[in-house]
Amino acid sequence: MGIRTLVGMLVAALAFIGVLATQEAYRLFLPGLLQGAVLTIEIALLGSLLAVVMGVLAALARMYGPAPLRWLATVYVEIFRGTSALVQLFWLFFVLPQFGVTLDAFPVAVLALGLNVGAYGSEVVRGAIQSVARGQWEAATALNMSRAQMLRRxxxxxxxxxxxPPWGNLFIELLKSTALVSLITLSDLAFKAQQMNQNTFKTIPIFTLVLLMYLAMSLVLTIGMRLLERRASLGLARGRAA
Structure with missing residues (x-):
């Protein structure tokens, strides 16, 4: 699907939200849902940043680190890939205090989702590095580059x-997983929707707005990643031509 199509879908989703906001049945819920959406975006952005950092570090440690680092990175990846994100969230929020470590709900949400997606992201990084043609490694070796220089340059x-592209998919999964943080008392978009539904039983307008908001956020993310991919590809092509 092209960027123009995605932009068209985003405009349509935002326009639909705007039209619904003019109707009394929907206008009542929009301010509260927007507040929840802001928290959802904050968690998604910080969680994505942590996921990238952990994904890159874990991949490099598993591929090139000394034995202790390789072991630690493997344990991290397998634990966070092999267990549920919900269980990880609950463990950090409810179990860690039993060991004397108490964290607020917001950092727990960022940590749990970031570490979970970072474990999957480490495989993305590892696979991408291994996909680089062997001749590139050999050329860098011929230039007497160190391993660090080879990787960086x-x-x-x-x-x-x-x-x-795979990181974009992971970021969207992380965005959708933010709905889990409502279970540790954070007033994100999902929490606000559940709370409003319990108080008013207006299921259709509430969850129609929520669906459109999640769709709009995921489309913004997808468009951003497509533009980044296009720019990176052009930069790489210019570098090869030079």
Missing amino acids: IILPQAFVAMI
Whole structure:
């Protein structure tokens, strides 16, 4: 699907929200849902940043780190890939205090979702690095580059382009997973919707707005990643031509 189509869908979703907001049955719920959407976006952005950092570090540690780091990175990846994000969220929020470590709900949400997606992202990074043609490694070796120089100057810029589409999918999954944080008392978009529905039983207008809001947020994310992929691909092409 092209960027123009995605932009058209985003405009349509926002226009639909605007039209619904003019109707009394929907206008009543919009301010509260927007407040929840702001918190959802904050968690998604910070969680995505943590996921990228952890994904890159875990992948590099597993591929090139010393044995202790490889072991730690593998344990991290397998634990967070092999258990439910909901269980991880509950464990950090309800179990850690039993060991004397108490965190507020917001950092717990960012940590749980960021670490969970970062574990999947580490495989994306590892696969992208391994997809770089062997000749690129050999050329860098012929230039007497160290491994760090190879990765920084030759390998990672090429692997970065291959990482973008799967990372985009992971970011959307993280955005949708933010609905779980309502279970640890955070007033995100899902929490606001549930609360309003319990108080008013206006299921159709509430969850219609919520559906459109999640769709709009995911479309913004998708468009941003497509533009980033296009720019990175053009930059790589210019670099090869030079």
